[in-house]
Amino acid sequence: MTAVDEVLGMLSDPFMQRALIVAALVGLSAPVIGTYLVQRRLALLGDGIGHVALTGVALGWLAGTWLEVARQDALALPGAVLAAVVGAVAIEVVRARGRTSGDVALALLFYGGIAGGVLIIGQAGGTSANLVGYLFGSISTVSTSDVWLTVVLSAVVLAVGVGLRTALFAVSQDEEFARAGGIPVRALNLLIAVVAALTVTVAMRVVGLLLVSALMIVPVAVAQLMASSFHRTMAIAMTIGVVVTVSGLSITYWEDAAPGAMIVVLAIGLYALTAVLRPLVRRLRPRPPGDPHPQLEDDVQLTAPRTT
Amino acid sequence: MxxxxxxxxxxxxxxxxxxxxxxxxxxxxxxxxxxxxxxxxxxxxxxxxxxxxxxxxxxxxxxxGEPLGRRTPWKRIGYVPQRVAVGSGVPATAHEVVISGLLHGRRLVPPRHARRRASEALELVGLDHLGHRACQELSGGQQQRVLIARALVRRPxxxxxxxxxxxxxxxxxxxxxxxxxxxxxxxxxxxxxxxxxxxxxxxxxxxxxxxxxxxxxxxxxxxxxxxxxxxxxxxxxxxxxxxxxxxxxxxxxxxxxxxx
Incomplete structure (x- = not known):
């Protein structure tokens, strides 16, 4: 069997088809919102939301048990979306008020989210083992309805994140100036928080809640090393996102490994490679000749300037 | 008056x-x-x-004549905050920072000819040749001028x-x-x-x-x-x-x- 046959075999597998579509969509949309989070110095926000979403998953199970729906986990994803949105809005409100410092608020969410999830899943008649699929991802079990949900959610994320990019950039880059221009800063901040929450729940299936933030942040970290403009950073990050999710998932088709972890390790490996290669590339690239200092007169009078 | x-x-x-x-x-x-x-x-x-x-x-x-709020004609007002550092985590070019000054009030999408207007505003502060450079790479005085261009781009x-x-x-x-x-x-x-x-x-x-x-x-x-x-x-x-x-x-x- 040749390599081409192997790839065709993978692509004709319906499980793999669904998984690849979901992975590519997540890889495309997660770095969009990640770019704003990095710019706002809220790189860990995705993690905070992810932990809260775990409580949402457990609450979904609990609701499913009470309502006696067919599949116990049918309401897990809606529960996660709800909890993530509530958590993200809460973080944003705390941040805007400036009462508690951001990292303490995030720490409270981290621990509260995990502990709440484990306690509630017990009440719902499940065990912590049921949560593992959400913590580390379960892309191989993606159903057709999951694919459609992912398509819709990532369409929302892309429409907001790319369509309003100038406004979201303005608010993230200089909140004070945006406010002084009458821009609805609070509404846009909440929008970023809500879209971040949606992204987390979309990415949950692919890499799991514990690694969700990596898919939002690491591609941006790599892109930052290469680009000098905001738009290009976002575009490169989106490309990297798709490449690492699709290739990471494909590797696990042949090698027995956890897809979520493989994707994240690939992304971080790419970061390390870029960081190492960047000085070499810079050296090869011809620098514009001349003095980098602006040509300005001295502020002081020198009687006898040294010539050496 | x-x-x-x-x-x-x-x-x-x-x-x-x-x-x-x-x-x-x-x-x-x-x-x-x-x-x-x-x-x-x-x-x-x-x-x-x-x-x-x-x-x-x-x-x-x-x-x-209008109170602060939705009815304020933000388009006619330019503000230059006291700050030297325009840089943040993600790089942004001087051009992009100036274009963000074109948004005001309910206008959340840049108008047409945004790039040309940003170039004109940068020209006013003598920085049009550095518009494509990341703000983080500019000197403190140049960054300050980018902020002034961001206020001027609205023609306040x-x-x-x-x-x-x-x-x-x-x-x-x-x-x-x-x-x-x-x-x-x-x-x-x-x-x-x-x-x-x-x-x-x-x-x-x-x-x-x-x-x-x-x-x-x-x-x-x-x-x-x-x-x-x-x-x-x-x-x-x-x-x-x-x-x-x-x-x-x-x-x-x-x-x-x-x-x-």
Whole structure:
């Protein structure tokens, strides 16, 4: 069997088809919102939301048990979306008020989210083992309805994140100036928080809640090393996102490994490679000749300037 | 003469401390007003309250006759905050930062010809050749000029600047003064927070001096406090010889020692 046959075999597998579509969509949309989070110095926000979403998953199970729906986990994803949105809005409100410092608020969410999830899943008649699929991802079990949900959610994320990019950039880059221009800063901040929450729940299936933030942040970290403009950073990050999710998932088709972890390790490996290669590339690239200092007169009078 | 900016009985508290005590300020069309005062006298807070960045506890602010809020004609107002660092985690070019100045009020998507207008604004501050460079790579003075271009890109009728020449070298200060003179000549109203008039002295016809959050002088620019006018201080008064600020117009130099 040749390599081409192997790839065709993978692509004709319906499980793999669904998984690849979901992975590519997540890889495309997660770095969009990640770019704003990095710019706002809220790189860990995705993690905070992810932990809260775990409580949402457990609450979904609990609701499913009470309502006696067919599949116990049918309401897990809606529960996660709800909890993530509530958590993200809460973080944003705390941040805007400036009462508690951001990292303490995030720490409270981290621990509260995990502990709440484990306690509630017990009440719902499940065990912590049921949560593992959400913590580390379960892309191989993606159903057709999951694919459609992912398509819709990532369409929302892309429409907001790319369509309003100038406004979201303005608010993230200089909140004070945006406010002084009458821009609805609070509404846009909440929008970023809500879209971040949606992204987390979309990415949950692919890499799991514990690694969700990596898919939002690491591609941006790599892109930052290469680009000098905001738009290009976002575009490169989106490309990297798709490449690492699709290739990471494909590797696990042949090698027995956890897809979520493989994707994240690939992304971080790419970061390390870029960081190492960047000085070499810079050296090869011809620098514009001349003095980098602006040509300005001295502020002081020198009687006898040294010539050496 | 119409009133461009009116603040009446403005009181601002930050963190429980009252920063501004019942400040009244009226600026009419085409004026160039200097806001002077020592560090911590409340001049930055006043400007920030005027554009709604910090909330006011009492009093009213009207810009072009409209109260602060949705009805404010934000398009006509340009604000340059006091800050040197434009950089943040993600790189952004000077062009992108200036384009963000085209958004105001309900306009959340840049208008057509945004790129051309941003280039024009950068040209006004002499940076059009650096528009594609990341702001983080620019010098402090250049970053400050990017912030000025971001305010000018709207073509504002009222320009509020918070220490625009702090930490900027003398030739750039002079270039900035020239640009501001041209704007004022076309009828732009300017409110500028300053430590000292410096290169802007020929331009500023009216000075408002704050001390401990109260207006203590409003009128012709007072002379610099003693010790700031001596020969040893020459380096921050590049145009002492021009010195168009009246030496002691109201006999205030003894009482308005805002350097103390």
């Amino acid at each position: 119409t009133d461009v900016l009116t603040a009446t009985g403005l009181r601002v508290s930050l963190g429980g401390a009252t920063i501004l005590h019942d400040v009244d300020l009226t600026v009419t069309d085409g004026e160039v007003v200097g806001l002077l005062g020592a560090n911590g006298s409340g001049k930055s807070t006043l400007v920030r309250a005027l554009v709604g960045v910090v909330p006011h506890e009492r009093g009213t602010v009207r810009l072009f 009728d009222l320009l509020l600047l918070d220490e625009p020449v702090a930490g900027v070298d003398l030739p750039s200060q002079q270039a900035f003064a020239d640009a501001l003179r041209d704007l004022a000549a076309t009828g732009t109203t300017v409110v500028v927070v300053l430590h000292e008039l410096g290169a802007l002295a020929p331009l500023v016809r009216r000075a408002v001096v704050l001390r401990h959050g109260r207006v203590v002088h409003d009128g012709a620019p007072p002379a610099p406090a003693p010790g700031h006018a001596g020969p040893s201080h020459d380096h921050v008064h590049p145009h002492e010889d021009v010195g168009s600020a009246p030496a002691d117009p109201l006999g205030l130099s003894g009482t308005v020692g805002w350097t103390a």
